Amino acid sequence: MVKPLIAPSILASNFADLGCQCHKMLDNGADWLHIDVMDGHFVPNISLGPPIISSLRKEIPRSDTKPSFFDCHMMVSEPEKWVEEIAKAGGDSYTFHYEATKDPLALVKLIKSHGLKAACAIKPGTSVDVLYPLGEYLDMALVMTVEPGFGGQKFMADMMPKVEALRTKFPKLNIQVDGGLGKETIPAAAGAGANVIVAGTSCFTATDPRELIEFLRENVSKNLSARGLLDEKV
Numbered sequence: 001m002v003k004p005l006i007a008p009s010i011l012a013s014n015f016a017d018l019g020c021q022c023h024k025m026l027d028n029g030a031d032w033l034h035i036d037v038m039d040g041h042f043v044p045n046i047s048l049g050p051p052i053i054s055s056l057r058k059e060i061p062r063s064d065t066k067p068s069f070f071d072c073h074m075m076v077s078e079p080e081k082w083v084e085e086i087a088k089a090g091g092d093s094y095t096f097h098y099e100a101t102k103d104p105l106a107l108v109k110l111i112k113s114h115g116l117k118a119a120c121a122i123k124p125g126t127s128v129d130v131l132y133p134l135g136e137y138l139d140m141a142l143v144m145t146v147e148p149g150f151g152g153q154k155f156m157a158d159m160m161p162k163v164e165a166l167r168t169k170f171p172k173l174n175i176q177v178d179g180g181l182g183k184e185t186i187p188a189a190a191g192a193g194a195n196v197i198v199a200g201t202s203c204f205t206a207t208d209p210r211e212l213i214e215f216l217r218e219n220v221s222k223n224l225s226a227r228g229l230l231d232e233k234v
């Protein structure tokens with residue numbers, strides 16, 4: 001059974017006001033914060049790293065009663081190098097790119113040994129088949145629906161067969177989609193079986209973020225329920 005999880009991508013926030021903007025998302029119903037770490041090598045952009053995650057963790061302490069999950073998407077060329085730093089900074093999950101590592105299973109073990117959830121992402125040009133041998137070891141698979149590197153790009157609907165294939169093979173796996181998600185594109189993503197929705201621009205520009213987050217969640221719930229996979233526990 002899986003839950004719908006809505007994860008605003010802080011790349012779309014105003015970094016000068018990061019703490020307040022993150023509180024706003026969590027207070028309006030977000031389940032996770034999606035934190036995009038970019039190194040200027042794996043992707044042609046530089047965003048933020050462990051020091052900012054560490055400051056954000058002080059602002060949003062771990063809590064059992066309030067959402068405080070930091071979902072760290074590592075768009076970096078040497079993902080092995082940053083696991084310990086991200087754990088120390090207060091990350092909860094560590095998503096590496098399949099394309100960036102020679103030994104994904106060893107990396108999954110390393111991530112878990114630091115107490116983090118382990119996830120693997122694939123870029124749009126990467127076949128979903130590469131995730132099949134990893135699926136049983138992962139806490140989450142991420143199907144990129146834009147080329148990684150920048151927010152505000154157009155959702156690639158042609159990635160949905162990858163999501164559908166993963167959902168069929170791994171009914172209970174968290175399957176995340178990232179890039180171009182909002183009211184217009186959620187039906188395709190939820191319909192294909194995605195349950196973890198990263199939404200940057202749509203969440204941070206919404207006049208009513210609560211209404212948008214609820215809309216995204218409803219779409220996912222409806223589709224998971226139709227598949228008999230919805231975890232209804234709060």
Ligand SMILES: O=C(CO)[C@@H](O)[C@H](O)COP(=O)(O)O
Pocket residue numbers: 009011012034036073146147148149150151152153178179180181198199200201202
């Ligand atoms: O990882 C990335 C981009 O590389 C994403 O997390 C984007 O930041 C999503 O932003 P929107 O497309 O929702 O604006």
